[in-house]
Amino acid sequence: MTMANGSGVQSVDRAIDLLEIMTDLGGDAALSELAAAAGLPLPTIHRLMRTLVGRGYARQLPSRRYTLGPRLIRLGESAGRQLGASARPHLERLARELGESANLAMIDRDMVVYVAQASSSHSMRMFTEVGRRVYTHCTGVGKMVLAELPDQTVRDIVGRVGMPPATDLSITDVNDLITEIRTIREQGYAVDDGEQEIGVRCFAVPVKDAPTPTALSISGPAARVTYEFGEAALPLLHEVAETISKELLSAA
Numbered sequence: 699m700t701m702a703n704g705s706g707v708q709s710v711d712r713a714i715d716l717l718e719i720m721t722d723l724g725g726d727a728a729l730s731e732l733a734a735a736a737g738l739p740l741p742t743i744h745r746l747m748r749t750l751v752g753r754g755y756a757r758q759l760p761s762r763r764y765t766l767g768p769r770l771i772r773l774g775e776s777a778g779r780q781l782g783a784s785a786r787p788h789l790e791r792l793a794r795e796l797g798e799s800a801n802l803a804m805i806d807r808d809m810v811v812y813v814a815q816a817s818s819s820h821s822m823r824m825f826t827e828v829g830r831r832v833y834t835h836c837t838g839v840g841k842m843v844l845a846e847l848p849d850q851t852v853r854d855i856v857g858r859v860g861m862p863p864a865t866d867l868s869i870t871d872v873n874d875l876i877t878e879i880r881t882i883r884e885q886g887y888a889v890d891d892g893e894q895e896i897g898v899r900c901f902a903v904p905v906k907d908a909p910t911p912t913a914l915s916i917s918g919p920a921a922r923v924t925y926e927f928g929e930a931a932l933p934l935l936h937e938v939a940e941t942i943s944k945e946l947l948s949a950a
Contacts, residue, residue: 712738713746717755717766721910724854725807726765784945788938789816789914796931798918802942803839805847805911806831808859810840835861835875836868838890838900842913844875845882846904852879867892887932888913892920901928903935906943914939 719735720727727735733743747764750756754769785802792800793816802814809831834840835856844852853872861870869875882888890900900917916931917923 709746712736712742713750716743716746716750717770720756720764720766722851724851724858726759726763728763732764785914785942786814786816788942789814792914792916792934792938793817795934796916796927798916798923801839801915801917802905803837803843803913803915804908805834805840805843808834808855810834810837810843810913812839832894833859833862833864835870836864836890836893838888838894838902838917839913839915841875841879841882841890842888842902842904842915843911845879845888846911849876849879852876864894865892865896867896869893887928887935889928890917897921899923899928901931901935903932903939905939905946907946908943909946914942 715736716732719732723731723735729740729743729747732747733740736743747756747758750767751758751764754767756767757765759765789800789802800816801812803810803812805811810833811831812828815828832840834844844855847855852875856872856875861868861872861875863870869878886903888902890898890902892898894900897920898917899920900915900923902913902915905912905914914935916928916935
């Protein structure tokens with residue numbers, strides 16, 4: 699058996715770095731932008747990108763810019779399913795102890811996708827289909843994952859997908875969204891107060907060290923999920939989020 703040489707491992711590291719740089723830049727970038735961000739010469743970047751394009755992990759647009767490729771979708775969906783499966787027992791604990799529906803969601807292609815849920819035992823409860831994709835600006839989990847990103851990235855995301863209102867309470871101005879995102883960063887949690895669905899309130903916290911910005915939430919009818927409920931629930935939400943985070947780190 700032969701050992702991989704240092705240059706081979708370095709090439710893998712560099713290719714992964716380029717995929718992450720493209721993600722940080724919003725999903726597409728020019729060769730010069732990749733070279734500047736990676737601190738590598740253009741010929742090296744070009745060679746690596748040619749390999750990624752050939753394997754379907756990147757595409758080159760008619761504008762000559764590079765974008766993330768379709769093969770990453772399959773990997774991301776599989777990773778999301780695995781994360782959801784491992785987190786489900788923790789969501790079931792939240793639903794059991796708090797009496798409301800618990801959700802796990804992550805950012806994916808400028809939207810938020812739900813990867814796991816545990817439903818409340820109440821007859822009137824919130825149900826979100828696993829795999830459902832929603833806008834980031836009008837959901838608790840969406841605003842929470844945006845808070846994990848730089849302000850300019852938040853602007854880029856909503857600039858690409860828009861900010862259509864789900865209800866009359868939805869934020870529709872990017873500057874208002876940035877103001878709320880900064881508040882969320884300071885307080886460590888996000889609230890969706892009827893912004894996605896009238897009469898529904900959601901409290902969300904971040905899951906640190908996830909492969910992509912990820913949030914954990916508890917949601918239900920606003921009559922039950924009051925601000926007093928949220929204040930009491932947040933310590934447990936943070937505890938469970940930290941547990942999920944530790945499991946991710948131990949599996950790395």
